[in-house]
Amino acid sequence: MSSRARSLALPLLLSVSLTACSSRAPDATLYEALGGEAAVATIVENFILEIAQDERVIDHFEVSNVQRFRVMMNQHLCMVADGPCTYEGDSMIDTHAGMGVTEADFNAIVEDMMAAMDKAGIPLGPQNRLLERLAGFRGEIIHR
Amino acid sequence: MRPSLALAFMLLTLALLSSTAQAQSDGRLRGTGGVSSLSGAGGGGLIPWATLTGYATYPATSGSVFATHADVDDFTLDVTGSAVNIRDRAEVSVARQNFDIKANGARISQDVVGLKLRLAGDVLYEQLPQVVVGVEHQALRDPATARAVGARSTTGTDLYVSAARAWIAGVAGRTTLLNVNLRHSSANQYGLLGHGGDDMDGRWQLEAAVALFLTRSWVAGAEYRQKPDNLRALEEHDAWDLFVAWFPDKRISLTAAWVNLGDIAGAPDQTGVYLSLQGAF
Numbered sequence: 001m002s003s004r005a006r007s008l009a010l011p012l013l014l015s016v017s018l019t020a021c022s023s024r025a026p027d028a029t030l031y032e033a034l035g036g037e038a039a040v041a042t043i044v045e046n047f048i049l050e051i052a053q054d055e056r057v058i059d060h061f062e063v064s065n066v067q068r069f070r071v072m073m074n075q076h077l078c079m080v081a082d083g084p085c086t087y088e089g090d091s092m093i094d095t096h097a098g099m100g101v102t103e104a105d106f107n108a109i110v111e112d113m114m115a116a117m118d119k120a121g122i123p124l125g126p127q128n129r130l131l132e133r134l135a136g137f138r139g140e141i142i143h144r
Numbered sequence: 145m146r147p148s149l150a151l152a153f154m155l156l157t158l159a160l161l162s163s164t165a166q167a168q169s170d171g172r173l174r175g176t177g178g179v180s181s182l183s184g185a186g187g188g189g190l191i192p193w194a195t196l197t198g199y200a201t202y203p204a205t206s207g208s209v210f211a212t213h214a215d216v217d218d219f220t221l222d223v224t225g226s227a228v229n230i231r232d233r234a235e236v237s238v239a240r241q242n243f244d245i246k247a248n249g250a251r252i253s254q255d256v257v258g259l260k261l262r263l264a265g266d267v268l269y270e271q272l273p274q275v276v277v278g279v280e281h282q283a284l285r286d287p288a289t290a291r292a293v294g295a296r297s298t299t300g301t302d303l304y305v306s307a308a309r310a311w312i313a314g315v316a317g318r319t320t321l322l323n324v325n326l327r328h329s330s331a332n333q334y335g336l337l338g339h340g341g342d343d344m345d346g347r348w349q350l351e352a353a354v355a356l357f358l359t360r361s362w363v364a365g366a367e368y369r370q371k372p373d374n375l376r377a378l379e380e381h382d383a384w385d386l387f388v389a390w391f392p393d394k395r396i397s398l399t400a401a402w403v404n405l406g407d408i409a410g411a412p413d414q415t416g417v418y419l420s421l422q423g424a425f
Contacts, residue, residue, distance in 0.1 A: 102171070102201065103171060103172075103201040103202060103232075104171025104172075104201040104204070107171055107172055107173055107201065108171070110173060111173065114360065124317065124318065124359065124360075125313070125316070125317025125318075126317070128312050128313035128314075128317050128318065128319060129313040129317060131312050131313070132311070132312035132313040135268070135269055135312055138269050
């Protein structure tokens with residue numbers, strides 16, 4: 001093998017092995033890292049309990065239909081985490097219209113979500129990946 | 145100096161009074177208020193950061209008090225101070241620094257007053273980094289040493305711009321913060337040896353910090369502070385540290401660091417430990 005061919009062969013080999021690697025790990029969605037459907041359902045149940053005990057934000061949820069919130073939250077987390085679901089609820093802007101969610105309210109909800117995930121035994125890495133994606137909705141949620 | 149310090153404390157008191165009428169002075173997430181830097185400004189330890197002290201969100205007010213002890217080969221430094229975060233838009237800070245020379249028991253004492261204004265961005269939630277501008281005014285209470293080593297002034301004012309950005313799922317899925325400051329300063333050893341000298345260095349200095357939230361309560365990181373070298377007879381080096389900070393809750397934090405301060409006043413390679421306790425409210 002000429003030195004030129006060898007210098008080409010190495011990157012080619014690397015790229016093949018990288019491709020093999022990525023195709024061997026199709027379970028890399030955040031949804032699966034969180035633990036799938038059962039784990040997300042546990043997170044949502046814990047989240048509802050955390051909110052119910054959180055005097056900082058409970059007023060925002062007083063008129064909520066808990067069963068609908070549960071279903072929509074499961075769908076939304078599943079979709080946000082690249083799981084096999086379609087979120088059928090309203091947009092984040094519409095859902096929070098007129099609620100006047102402040103920065104502090106939003107952070108309180110983030111803390112409730114952290115507690116919900118802690119209690120569901122979710123590792124910190126997947127927790128943070130989910131929180132980062134949820135944080136992306138902040139602009140559609142606060143001051144509406 | 146006396147009147148400005150009194151004014152700052154009055155501002156602090158006023159802000160605290162108004163904060164008692166505000167709910168949710170702890171509206172931000174744990175750790176996002178940072179700790180207290182040597183100047184009293186929210187940081188960081190060796191440098192201020194673009195974060196504002198305490199946990200206030202607009203329109204609430206929060207504050208912090210702290211005590212810091214650093215012990216390097218030939219010197220110790222004790223700092224106590226306080227800072228108030230007004231509506232998550234401005235920060236006022238005061239600190240008293242006592243620098244003790246182990247060899248002869250001499251002490252150099254200095255007051256520092258700081259103001260920091262938040263211009264744009266959000267450290268955690270926006271694409272744009274959180275950007276602040278700040279001033280730190282240093283005034284020596286014991287100016288004799290500064291005069292003896294040839295400093296041009298025993299007081300001085302630093303200006304800085306600071307930008308900080310955190311990635312919630314950063315390195316290894318851990319929340320990761322990067323902070324960069326650009327400081328305009330002629331201070332010798334943080335102002336403890338006055339300002340300026342017979343061999344004036346450039347006035348613009350670069351400072352940086354990285355921090356990694358290992359858990360929600362443990363943070364590890366490093367800081368670097370470039371420093372001017374204005375005195376021909378006494379070489380001054382850049383400083384850096386490696387730190388661990390513990391935030392058991394939003395009320396208290398404890399920081400431990402290993403610091404490398406370089407040569408100080410002719411004493412070479414000053415390294416040692418740094419401990420800081422902060423209470424936030």
